[in-house]
């Protein structure tokens with residue numbers, strides 16, 4: 001308090017001094033002109049401009065708000081701010097700093113000083129809106145001097161966005177979003193709920209053919225670094241992957257590896273919770289860039305149909321799923337196609353769509369065509385090269401530490417056994433403390449399975465039976481690649497077109 005009064009007294013003294021000088025030096029007719037010019041000069045150097053960055057911008061979440069929040073959370077922790085909000089999400093490993101309500105932090109960039117204020121106000125009255133608005137209005141106010149306007153708009157904001165991207169990639173937990181309450185919005189106007197994504201799966205731990213793996217990794221990296229390519233070629237910056245194969249072959253593990261590799265969030269879209277195409281569109285609009293949008297088991301999610309082999313009519317794969325029995329759900333294949341490929345799919349950037357299925361033959365070829373699902377990845381039974389990765393994961397054995405004889409035996413039987421990585425993992429986990437026993441038991445299990453397959457090649461179990469059927473149709477099998485799949489899909493499409501003609 002004492003300090004305050006001292007400052008006030010000296011300011012008043014200074015003001016009295018300035019007035020005396022003004023009255024002594026300037027004659028009355030020049031006094032006004034002097035004050036006006038002084039005011040102009042003072043304004044030039046000291047007047048401020050203000051920028052509002054609100055959390056919700058029209059109907060979309062304002063990505064700049066999130067970027068600023070992240071950027072300030074890193075700089076606020078080291079600044080002289082005396083009050084900060086600390087939070088730690090459920091299961092999250094890191095503490096997040098953020099500005100408390102109406103608090104300020106000063107930042108400098110290339111010699112320019114700016115101040116940020118975080119403003120949270122209660123929404124007074126619910127104005128008319130087609131969707132529920134959040135109860136709180138949040139936003140940042142950026143204050144900068146007028147003369148620094150060009151630096152702020154020209155490069156400071158871009159700098160923040162880039163920095164936030166970096167921070168997100170390095171420090172922040174990945175988020176796993178789900179639309180558990182369908183497409184409807186919560187009190188904050190969000191249709192997605194999120195939890196920290198903790199899956200430790202990486203491409204290193206994913207057991208699959210190393211060449212195929214390297215190809216996928218290169219493709220992902222190309223995509224993530226391809227902003228200028230997509231811009232130049234006029235393509236939306238998105239990519240689709242279809243993962244197909246029997247259960248337990250690593251489709252979900254692959255998605256985790258993709259997210260961890262690129263540092264993207266995952267949106268796990270539960271299609272059965274979505275009622276209409278417009279809800280689906282809303283969900284899409286609320287996804288952020290740098291994310292993977294996943295629809296697991298797409299053949300089971302919705303009443304999709306495919307053209308039959310003669311191109312006549314359509315076959316429903318979900319028995320009895322007429323519209324009435326679906327509870328009036330009006331989500332359609334065309335709605336989904338628009339979701340992945342239509343104009344609305346471009347309402348964000350750098351997004352990957354991943355569909356998984358155990359029954360690729362049940363999908364409509366329209367869903368599989370290039371440009372929609374750019375890469376078709378067949379996740380198949382465990383191969384010998386994949387087995388070595390599992391040995392490394394679970395037993396900690398490198399190639400050269402493995403007994404040559406046992407390896408040979410394993411190699412001889414593994415393809416015929418048609419065991420999934422999930423099945424093999426189980427055997428290895430159970431015996432992980434005794435490597436020899438693990439290898440012996442695995443060899444036994446593989447031999448038994450191979451023998452069974454030899455004796456009873458058909459009707460072994462429902463999955464193997466289906467798999468054989470798919471091999472027979474040339475859609476997928478241990479040695480098939482995605483070209484066959486595409487060919488066969490084209491075939492369906494052509495037949496259908498002929499029929500239409």
Ligand SMILES: Nc1ncnc2c1ncn2[C@@H]1O[C@H](COP(=O)(O)OP(=O)(O)OP(=O)(O)O)[C@@H](O)[C@H]1O
Nearest residue numbers: 205206207246247248249250251252253421422425
């Ligand atoms: N290729 C693989 N590499 C490493 N681990 C795997 C692989 N495939 C399966 N596993 C192991 O098996 C378990 C099941 O795998 P995952 O959930 O990825 O299979 P999926 O193909 O998605 O099966 P589903 O079709 O039933 O969803 C995982 O916990 C994982 O540890």
Ligand SMILES: [Mg+2]
Nearest residue numbers: 251252253296
């Ligand atoms: Mg899965």
